[in-house]
Amino acid sequence: MFPMIPAISRGRKALVALCLALPWLIGAAAASPVVPVVIGVLYPDIPAPYREVFTQIIAGVRATPGIMVRRYPLEQDADPVALRRWVRTHGCRAVIALGRRGVAAAHDLDDPPVPVIAGAVLITDPPADPGLVGISLAPDPARLFARLRELAPAVRRVAVVYNPIHSAWLIGRAREAARAQGLQLTALGVGDLRAAVDQYRRIFEESDPGRLAVWLPQDPTTVDARLVLPLVLQAAWDRDVAVFSSNPAYVARGVLFALYPNNMAMGTSLGRMALRAARRRRPRAPRLRLLRDLSIAVNLRTADHLGLVFTGRQVQGFDLVFPVSR
Amino acid sequence: MRLVSIMVFIALLSMVSRVHAEAPDESDLARAYGGAEFVTVATGARQPLARAPAVATVITARDIREIGATNLAQVLETVPGIHASVSGPGYNPIFMIRGIYSDFNPEVLMLVNGIPITNLFLGNRSQAWGGMPVEDISRIEVIRGPGSALYGADAFAGVINIVTKTADEIRGTRIGMRGGGFGTYGGWILHGGNYRDTKVAFALQARTTDGFHGTVDQDAQTALDRLFGTQASLAPGSVNTGGRRLDARLDLARGHWRFRTGYQGRFGYGTGAGGSFALDPVGSGGGHRFNADLTYHTLDLNPNWDLKARLSYFDVATKTDLVLFPPGAFGGTFPNGVIGNPDVFERQGRLDLSAFYTGFRRHRVRIGTGVFYGDMYKTRETKNFTIGPGGIPTPLGGLVDVSQSAPFIRPHHRTDAYVYLQDEWDFVRDWALTAGVRYDRYSDFGGTTNPRLALVWQARYDLTAKLLYGRAFRAPSFAEQYNINNPVALGNPNLKPETINTAELAFDYQPTPAFRAGVDIFHYRMSDIIRFVPEPAPATSATALNSGSQTGNGLEAEFTWHATPAFTLRGNYAFQRSIDDRTGTDAGMAPEHQIYLRGDWRFIPGWSWDAQGNWVAGRRRVAGDNRPPVGPYLIVDTTLRHRVGHTGLHVAASIRNLFDRRAKEPSPAPGLIPDDLPLPGRSFYIEARYDF
Incomplete structure (x- = not known):
């Protein structure tokens, strides 16, 4: 009905050719000789x-x-x-x-x-079944600390408030990992949120700006998004303390970075x-x-506040970046 | 009825106060990913970094699915400060941002994957737009306010960037079908995979619709009938909004390279309320849009450099067969009606080079340059009339090809070469100043320089304040520059671009993890507005001129509240008041107030329910249009979704305009459609999709 335009004709042909090639490509990929x-x-x-x-x-x-x-x-x-x-x-x-x-x-x-x-x-210590083989959802502290050193190289000390009932196993691993990264780990055991708040207050009172980082583990008895997190974030903002976590939602709120499962x-x-x-x-x-298979979420607004500068390549490597609009 | 609508809507939303209890597995995942909202974010594709400080909204594929939207206009209506109205001819969408209105809506820059789809002829997205399907959309980034310092022409009232899905997002094959009201049926297939180190994404979407048949009681021919003593008008009669569309996209990515191409075919689209605001059940419009781009992006050359080069091509054809006035018009001198069939063919090419440099401490520098070539290489017209003295059509004795002798416009082309520089400088702790400027040199209207400044203060860990200023321009369309043989819209090759200066103050506040709020206030002044201005008597023609200015003020406020793990409430309010400085009266057409409220509720596992309400009010007339203001309306839509058993099968049912409100959008002055343009009544849709 309508006359064909040469340029479009070429474009359509190219599109058709690519579409026709698609099943061939799929077929080629599917033809694997391995016996599974x-x-x-x-x-x-x-x-x-x-x-x-x-x-x-x-x-x-x-x-x-x-x-x-x-x-x-x-x-x-x-x-x-x-x-x-x-x-x-x-x-x-x-x-x-x-x-x-x-x-x-x-x-x-x-x-x-x-x-x-x-x-x-999320497997805690001791595992319900000692014979269990597998991978926990909890990030390896070694990966967390390695990322911390990469993103905030001036940090020398990491403080964590944890519940010994839930996270003793994790903290044991964390001590080894911190040593390997040249970090000093201050682990403070508490039994409930009230005690956790006291410990966080003490940590920030004694903080050394730029050299201290606070780690928020996946433990609802020591970190609560409604009460504890705002206190920690406000204190960290005021005293230039980097906070990192294993919860990407916290990054949207102002935590510097979090590792989460890939x-x-x-x-x-x-x-x-x-x-x-x-x-x-x-x-x-x-x-x-x-x-150890982890993605990273980074809050660039918090990084700016802490005076941390990332290269374009570093930013390109971040899986999630907050805030979405700056 | 309106009160009942509001009460029922609020009742529906308030039913969801039940606290949702999570199963152990969901509890573990919520701890690892940061809650249901973040599971979606964390399992989605990598999010890009926003490009510049601005008042921006990002709409995700998930938002689009939850509200049951089937086209772009329905999605954009949910953004604070945007109202998706319609034009009379073709019922094409008019995206009014912050009260800025014109018949063809060239003040809004629409991009697909960062590349403009602006037509040279009218500066809009073609008269045979036919909508944009949403299944292949990954996200929509909307910037309200000026963006010419980065994006160049037409980033005037706002920028809408549609980002399509990549292979990583689709992962596998997804098919779906949808059918429902107004004889609408459609389907889609999406595929994403990795083949020999090449990421392949493919999407095919097709739809046919009879369109809704809202009644127009009087049209332009009704008034002519009174003058000529005839009864030619087809009013009362229905608008014509049917049509068929086919959309295909392919995305190939390998290493630093990405090739994307797309085709949009539009066939047999109805004329809306008629090409001349006289009902036209016979005429139709169609055409195609074809695009391709090749992008090279690298961070490997130097750790401080992020380089991108892109070559793109865009080809668009708009073909129309119109009965401008019905048989019997003008005293019976046109037994077959007044027929005009204008067609426009364009192609555009762009080369864009851009780079970020982070080598200077506390600075992030962005530079870019490029060239654009736009060629309206063919225009064609057949018609059976010529315009006689006094603007009255007189018969040509049959359908005559006037493409060479007396066309509506002749082929034209333009080039633009540009360069821009932007620096984001963290000059004091928690304070950043972004300064940018772009210079464009057009072959037809010359050079234009557009700066922007943004001061961002990170006041607290949960509060950000932004003070923004920007200048933007709109390039005159070819119709405004070169129209001929149309006495009521003659072109003027000496036009300057329209300009706008905008100042904004914005706050973003997240007092709790579950609640986020934002508010912004703005002031703008448009200058050198391009209008078709009547020549002094005794001439009866009108010529495009830079004429007059407009001043506007307003605010936008929005919130998101994750009330429970299973229920989220979102809403926004927008207010604007725009004054035509010539007359000192309201600029008209755009709503003064808009309120939007939406609730999403996953009430039992596998089921979700969404309800949204959109209240539009305060649409005044332009100066000289003495009709009463357009009445307000509240439209409520609802969507119920269900995943069937253990399969990848999802079904959904939607009702749009649940309470069957008789809503209308304003017809332009002087009111050739006196009772305004009807919107669709209640309609039902069902949908099935399967993810392999």
């Missing part, structure tokens, strides 16, 4: 947005070379008999159990016994552990490790 090991992934069937976390972890497991993934979404009252049958039917050589629901369901996989790798769960990479790490278990090799020590 079947790994079952049990994960809680929970609604969005949390479900996306498991979707990404599973995508990471799939990306592990040599693995074929079978997925098993778990409802609240999963039937252990059906699950055992499912593992047998699909010939799963190992199972990755995601979330608390996944780990609980995997307890029943004893007939036949299948190696189980736990993931996407789901795809975590999935691939779980996949590698599962593959190793499936081949009946001993897991590398420690059996249950802290998370």
Whole structure:
């Protein structure tokens, strides 16, 4: 009906050619000669947005070379008999159990016994099951401190307020990690929020601007977003203290940086552990490790306030940057 | 009825006070990711750094999905200070930002992935716009206020940047279908993956709609019938808003390189309330937009340099077949109606080079340069009339191709070469001054220099204050410069660009983790406004002139409150008062007040419910238009979403204009459509999508 314009004609042809090439590219990628090991992934069937976390972890497991993934979404009252049958039917050589629901369901996989790798769960010390192998959702303090040294190189001392009941294990690891980074770790044990507030007050009163950083661990008994966080942030702002965390939401509020799970990479790490278990090799020590597959969120407004300057390449490497509009 | 609407809406929102209890797994994830809101952010694609201090809003793909929006205008209506109105011809959207209105809306710069989609002919987004589907949109960045110091021409009242989804965001294949009111059916397929180190994103979206059929009681022909003693008008009759569209996009990224291309086809689009404000059920518009760009971006050359080079191409064709006045018009001299079929073909090329430099302590320097070539390389027109003395159409004796003899405009082109420099200087602790300036040299109207200044004070860890000033310009459209053979809109090649100076004061405050609020006040003054001004009598023609100025003041306030892990309430209020300095009266058309309220509630696992209300009020007439002000309206929309079982299947149902309010948008003065332009009544939609 309408005359064709030469320029558009060329453009359309190019578009059509690219579209036609797409299935060929997909086909080429799918043709892999590797004979895969079947790994079952049990994960809680929970609604969005949390479900996306498991979707990404599973995508990471799939990306592990040599693995074929079978997925098993778990409802609240999963039937252990059906699950055992499912593992047998699909010939799963190992199972990755995601979330608390996944780990609980995997307890029943004893007939036949299948190696189980736990993931996407906050495991505290001591783990409920000493035989548990896997990756905790808690970031490895070594990674946190390494990032701290990179972003705020003048910092020499890190203070943390923690609950010994929940985080003694973590603090033990943190002491080693701090030493390795040349940092002095001041760990103050408390039992409740009121005691935590007192300790934070003391930390800031004795702070050395520019050389002290405060670490907020994933522990609701020592860090509360409603009461404690505003106090910490205001004091840190007034006294030029860097605050870092494992909670990206805190970065939006004013914490300098936080590390949080990189789901795809975590999935691939779980996949590698599962593959190793499936081949009946001993897991590398420690059996249950802290998370090293991490993304970073940085608050550039807070960095400006602290006088920290990042290169363009550093900023490009940040996964989330706050504030969204400056 | 309005009171009932408000009460029901508030009741719906207040039903959600129940505290949501999280399951253990959700509790673990909430601790690791910082709550439901942040799981979405943390599992999304990498967020870019905002480019410059400004009053800005970012709308995400999630926001778009939750409000059940199916086109861009519905999304932008939720932004404080923006009202998406419609034009009579074609029912194209008019995005009024802070009270700035004109018939073709060239004062708003729309970008797709940072590249303008402005048409040379009218300075808008084409008369066969046909909307913009939303499934492939990753986010929309909206800057209210001037942006010419960075973006150049037309970043005048505001900038709307549409960012499409990358392969990382799509990850896999997503398909969906939607159908519902006004005979609307459509579908989409998106695919994102990594093939031989190349990230591939592909999107295909198609839709057909009969369009809504709001009734116009009187049109321009009604008044002519009174003059000529005829009964030719098709009013009362319905507006025509149907049409078909096809959108395809491809994004290939490998290393430092990215290639993107897109095609938008628009077919058989209705004429709205008619090309001349006389109902036209027969005419239609269509065309295409094709774009491609190749970008090279590197940080590897030097740690202090962030370099980007981009070559882009944009091709747009707008074709219209219009019955400007119905059969029997002008005393029966046009038995087939007054027919005009103007077509416009354009192509544009751009080369942009930009760099950030961070080598100076406490400074972030941005520099850029580039060239633009825009060519309206073909215009075509067939028509069956010529304009006689007194502006009355007289028959040509049939449909005649006047493309060479007496077209509405002849082909023209323009070039622009530009350079800009911006420095963000942290001159004192917690204080940053951004100073920027851009110089554009146009081949037709010469040079223009546009500065901006921004002073940002980080007053507390939870409070930021910004004082902003900027100057912006709007390039005259080719229609304003070169129109011929149209006595009521003759072009003027000596036009200067319109300019605007804007000052803003903005605050952003987040007193608790769950609550954020922002407020800004603004003052602007537009100068050298381009208008078609009637020649002194006895001439009956009107010619484009830089004529007059306009002054405006206003404020915008917004909040977001995460009341419970499962319920979020958002809202905003916008006020503006704009005065036409010639007459000292209200500039008219734009709403003085707008209130928007939206609640999102995940009431049980797998289910979510969204309700939004938009109140628009205070739309006065321009000077000389003696019609009463346009009545206010409150429109409520609601969307229910559900994920089916363990699958990737999601279904949704939406009701737009739940209470079937008879809302109207103002027709321009002098009121050829006296009772204004009707908006759609209540409509239902259902949607199914599957993510593989």
